[in-house]
Amino acid sequence: MSTEITSTPFAVAADAVVVATDLTKIYGEGDSEVRALDGVSVSFPKGQLAAVMGPSGSGKSTLMHILAGLDHPTSGSVLVDGTELAGLNDQKLTLLRRDKIGFVFQFFNLLPMLTAKENIELPMKIAGSPPDPEWQATLVEATGLSTRMTHKPAELSGGQQQRVAVARALLSKPAVIFGDEPTGNLDSKTSSEVLALLRRAVDEFGQTVIMVTHDASAAAIADRTLFLRDGKIVRDAGHLSAGEILDTIKTLE
Amino acid sequence: MIGLVLRGLSTRKLRSALTAIAILLGVTMISGTLVLTDQIDRAFVQIFQQGNSKINVVVKQKPPFKDPQTEVFLNAELVTTVRAADGVWLAEPFIQVQGYVIVDGEAMDQTGGAPSFVFSSVSEQLNPYSPIDGRLPTASGEIAIAKEIATKSKAKVGQAVTLATQDGIKPVKIVGIVQYGDGSTSLGGSTTVLAPLIDVQNWWSLQGKASYIYAKAKDGVSDDELKANVRAALPQTDVIVQTGKEDADEQASVLNDLIGKIIRYALLAFAGVAVLVGAFIIYNTFSITVAQRTREFAMLRTIGASRRQILGTVVGEAFIIGSVASIIGIGLGMVFAWGLNKLFGVIGFGLPATGLILSWQTVAVSLAVGVGITVLASIFPALRATKIAPIAALREGVTLPVGRFQKLTPALAIVIAVLGAAGMVFGLISDADTTSRLLTLAGGAILIFVAVAMLARFIVRPVVGVLAVPITKVAGGVGKLASENAARNPARTAVTAAALMIGIGLVVFVTIFVGGLRESFTGAIDNSLKSDVTVTARGFGGSLPAGVLDAVRAVPGVETASPVGGTAAQVDGQSFALIGVDPKTITDVYAFDWNDGSNEAVQSLGTDRALVENAIATTLKLATGDSFKVQAISGASATFTVAGTYTDPTILNGFVVDQAALEPLLQSNATGLNTVFVTETPDSNPDTVQAAVDEALKGYPTAQVQSNAQQKEEVASSVNTILVIFYALLALSVMISLFGIVNTLVLSIFERTREIGMLRSVGTTRRQLRAMIRWEAVITSIIGGVLGVILGIMFGWAVCKGLESEGLSFVFPTVQIVIFLVLSIVAGIVAAILPARRAAKLDVLEALQYE
Numbered sequence A: 001m002s003t004e005i006t007s008t009p010f011a012v013a014a015d016a017v018v019v020a021t022d023l024t025k026i027y028g029e030g031d032s033e034v035r036a037l038d039g040v041s042v043s044f045p046k047g048q049l050a051a052v053m054g055p056s057g058s059g060k061s062t063l064m065h066i067l068a069g070l071d072h073p074t075s076g077s078v079l080v081d082g083t084e085l086a087g088l089n090d091q092k093l094t095l096l097r098r099d100k101i102g103f104v105f106q107f108f109n110l111l112p113m114l115t116a117k118e119n120i121e122l123p124m125k126i127a128g129s130p131p132d133p134e135w136q137a138t139l140v141e142a143t144g145l146s147t148r149m150t151h152k153p154a155e156l157s158g159g160q161q162q163r164v165a166v167a168r169a170l171l172s173k174p175a176v177i178f179g180d181e182p183t184g185n186l187d188s189k190t191s192s193e194v195l196a197l198l199r200r201a202v203d204e205f206g207q208t209v210i211m212v213t214h215d216a217s218a219a220a221i222a223d224r225t226l227f228l229r230d231g232k233i234v235r236d237a238g239h240l241s242a243g244e245i246l247d248t249i250k251t252l253e
Numbered sequence B: 001m002i003g004l005v006l007r008g009l010s011t012r013k014l015r016s017a018l019t020a021i022a023i024l025l026g027v028t029m030i031s032g033t034l035v036l037t038d039q040i041d042r043a044f045v046q047i048f049q050q051g052n053s054k055i056n057v058v059v060k061q062k063p064p065f066k067d068p069q070t071e072v073f074l075n076a077e078l079v080t081t082v083r084a085a086d087g088v089w090l091a092e093p094f095i096q097v098q099g100y101v102i103v104d105g106e107a108m109d110q111t112g113g114a115p116s117f118v119f120s121s122v123s124e125q126l127n128p129y130s131p132i133d134g135r136l137p138t139a140s141g142e143i144a145i146a147k148e149i150a151t152k153s154k155a156k157v158g159q160a161v162t163l164a165t166q167d168g169i170k171p172v173k174i175v176g177i178v179q180y181g182d183g184s185t186s187l188g189g190s191t192t193v194l195a196p197l198i199d200v201q202n203w204w205s206l207q208g209k210a211s212y213i214y215a216k217a218k219d220g221v222s223d224d225e226l227k228a229n230v231r232a233a234l235p236q237t238d239v240i241v242q243t244g245k246e247d248a249d250e251q252a253s254v255l256n257d258l259i260g261k262i263i264r265y266a267l268l269a270f271a272g273v274a275v276l277v278g279a280f281i282i283y284n285t286f287s288i289t290v291a292q293r294t295r296e297f298a299m300l301r302t303i304g305a306s307r308r309q310i311l312g313t314v315v316g317e318a319f320i321i322g323s324v325a326s327i328i329g330i331g332l333g334m335v336f337a338w339g340l341n342k343l344f345g346v347i348g349f350g351l352p353a354t355g356l357i358l359s360w361q362t363v364a365v366s367l368a369v370g371v372g373i374t375v376l377a378s379i380f381p382a383l384r385a386t387k388i389a390p391i392a393a394l395r396e397g398v399t400l401p402v403g404r405f406q407k408l409t410p411a412l413a414i415v416i417a418v419l420g421a422a423g424m425v426f427g428l429i430s431d432a433d434t435t436s437r438l439l440t441l442a443g444g445a446i447l448i449f450v451a452v453a454m455l456a457r458f459i460v461r462p463v464v465g466v467l468a469v470p471i472t473k474v475a476g477g478v479g480k481l482a483s484e485n486a487a488r489n490p491a492r493t494a495v496t497a498a499a500l501m502i503g504i505g506l507v508v509f510v511t512i513f514v515g516g517l518r519e520s521f522t523g524a525i526d527n528s529l530k531s532d533v534t535v536t537a538r539g540f541g542g543s544l545p546a547g548v549l550d551a552v553r554a555v556p557g558v559e560t561a562s563p564v565g566g567t568a569a570q571v572d573g574q575s576f577a578l579i580g581v582d583p584k585t586i587t588d589v590y591a592f593d594w595n596d597g598s599n600e601a602v603q604s605l606g607t608d609r610a611l612v613e614n615a616i617a618t619t620l621k622l623a624t625g626d627s628f629k630v631q632a633i634s635g636a637s638a639t640f641t642v643a644g645t646y647t648d649p650t651i652l653n654g655f656v657v658d659q660a661a662l663e664p665l666l667q668s669n670a671t672g673l674n675t676v677f678v679t680e681t682p683d684s685n686p687d688t689v690q691a692a693v694d695e696a697l698k699g700y701p702t703a704q705v706q707s708n709a710q711q712k713e714e715v716a717s718s719v720n721t722i723l724v725i726f727y728a729l730l731a732l733s734v735m736i737s738l739f740g741i742v743n744t745l746v747l748s749i750f751e752r753t754r755e756i757g758m759l760r761s762v763g764t765t766r767r768q769l770r771a772m773i774r775w776e777a778v779i780t781s782i783i784g785g786v787l788g789v790i791l792g793i794m795f796g797w798a799v800c801k802g803l804e805s806e807g808l809s810f811v812f813p814t815v816q817i818v819i820f821l822v823l824s825i826v827a828g829i830v831a832a833i834l835p836a837r838r839a840a841k842l843d844v845l846e847a848l849q850y851e
């Protein structure tokens, strides 16, 4: 994959954890063709909390999926922690996801039959490597749910469930954590608890987080805000306040 | 991962339990069968070893070939030679025949499968029986009876009774009550009388004969030494010398081949059906749960679970369910064995049995089948689970990807069906041995079942479309919904119905097959017999005393009495019956269905010509004019020329020769008479004549007098017993398939929780909801029932056609088929009870919020 095709030159930070080059994703063919991503190049340095925003259908989820190796781009390349995803077989992709990538989804993050603690430990169990107990204790403490660890997801609130999901994503100390509207299902109070945890993951634990959100106040905690429209990055800004974000959204519509 | 599997199972308790039941019943049948047949096997060995416990060496006649129906005898004089052999301390001849004692006019015989024995009484030092009251019989006219008979008849020592012998009824006196061995072993259903050797020889035409010569060694002489010494003294090649233990083992294995093995394989076949049905249900359950857990698997994949780990969770679940079910099944198998043994006793096939034996082989086979089938049935669903892409976790409303295998289903099913049909045809028409023919036949049938199950999903929509019309008429909107639900997931409905199809199909098949068997007998009686009354020998290896014929002929109203006799014989190393008839009268009582020949051929049989049954002639490639050599079991042989061929696989199935030609080929105790066909004068009253014949034969307890109607009735009743046993065993498979319907319904209701909540919120009553689920079950069971009936008829027709030469004819069981269809509808209703209740209980609000 040659970088010559790159239409918009962009600077790749030396410590970039995720590098996407000229990504396109086309669904369907002919008349029904949809360009979900249309030449996206972007890189994310280590220790950054980035928010991805944009109108519905602009390609945010598609971008997340492709960056996380859950879906293949039609063209373009993705490097995660120095590994090119294109051409990896299922087994290698699985191992990469297991070791380098954490996820927080909007729904169905936890297995209903396992307790909060077991859900947190699940990826390590699957990997067959024991979790670092100190790190685990730190994470549990950070979720503020030390006393609820033996509860099943059904006995936790939506916000608590999402905090458990964040702790799970962090336990293996991945290179990057992706979130697709991790607070999309929550009210503003519970949402801020989850966001605080993500913020702390970056500030205190040095993690890298990339999340999609529709909520300006959620994006306002990020170090960087990206705006997508029609499958293209239309604005790549540093930290923005909620007001600035709302203004940008208006101009995009 | 194992923790995850266990956790998953425990949260899906009901589903896991229903899945386990599907395999549990099959394993129960397998282990129960093995436990029971081990018991029978062990019991036979014990019985014969106890019988020979005092005997070191046994001498017996070597027949030219083995025939389990015929006892052979040796020259009793050989006892002098045996006595003279080195190391022999005591030697005596022994005879075993069939007969029974009559106490106060009541025959103490066995009506079931076990024989009623009369044994000659040998001295105490050799006798496995010992008196618990009185003594062993020594003088002529004395007998001892087994304690079982004493208990049943309340007969006492000193009582005068009579003994039914081949030579008529003899007055005897009970001098002792005896028990076998230490009294702990029961001889199954058989009853035993001891009588002095001389009486047994005289009353069973065995003068100078013995069944065995028993020898006991002097102190310090081993069994093997004694055997060698006796063998040296008896160089004759037609005599066998064995140690007591060798003889006991041989007898046990002969009986075991005759009874134990047949029971074992027959029961295992039914267990196999149950396991097959179970496999369908497990496959279906796993397919449904995998589909329902798509998101869960996808989520596991996103957090790093590999495909193999996903495969592992599903197969691991199957492994655990299979193991638990198998272990419980083995336990229940012991109960099953106990119950079956009781059942055999009740229907008159009492079998000897020791305490329950759970051998490691039973455990191993049961576990291997139970776990193996469960795991195997889960593999396809598990493989589909591995195809779930991680991204499915993030998308709404994802469904399982269509597997490559699934797209090939129709083609594959057709290949399987063709293979199955080929197997069945081979099984029916090839001339391989019976075992391999039966196996290919069964294998072919299984393949056809599988193929139909695979194709069934294509007919679900059209069939439901047709059924929907009447159901909507009856049940209204609820019926419409039920039809739509049944058609929503055709593959699921199809496999659920297929499980029932197998049970119903086999029920229909055995009905047709057994009906064909009955028809072959009754048809033969109707078509071949011109006689009105038949006299046959009860038990007793089939011989009637010679006096019976004259006694019948003397009865007023009897026009013709035609004697028929026979012996076991071999031609070209294959066993057949050699039948002796009276050429002058046989055509008056029996209508030959000639292939090549005429009634004139019968008149000119002479001593060197024979008629051959058509199927046998085909097998042996014999045609009119060909000569063949017959080896009789007596050791004598003769050569005959084929004088004609006729078809009769039932009554005169064998080689027909003149009585006079049969005579020299008989054993010395055989009378050459086993049946008398009797016609009445046209003006006589049939009932009166039959009663008179009965009266004339009062002195011959072994003679049984039956009208044609009675013969047919007897066949029908024994055939019905078989049918009842088959139905009972197949009922288990049908029951398993009901669990399959329950399981599918429970799973689909679970899947449709939200939908049900919605239905309830818009005003569907609980009653309507229950009705909807009931109709869904009924639709499934009708599909299964109809498919089963169609396949059952096809199999039945094929097998009856294939075995036409053996007399089987195809009879369409209209009434039974209607009954089976009604029963399958009832089955559906029963299966719906639990799921319907669960659905109706769902809380509307919770159901609506259910994810």
Ligand SMILES: Nc1ncnc2c1ncn2[C@@H]1O[C@H](COP(=O)(O)OP(=O)(O)OP(=O)(O)O)[C@@H](O)[C@H]1O
Pocket: A027, A028, A034, A035, A036, A054, A055, A056, A057, A058, A059, A060, A061, A062, A063
């Ligand atoms: N599997 C698919 N097949 C066809 N088109 C798809 C598929 N997935 C997404 N699309 C299309 O691609 C475009 C981008 O979708 P995407 O889900 O990335 O949007 P989004 O920005 O996440 O929107 P939202 O904010 O609503 O979640 C949309 O037009 C969508 O319809």
Ligand SMILES: [Mg+2]
Pocket: A060, A061, A062
């Ligand atoms: Mg989205």
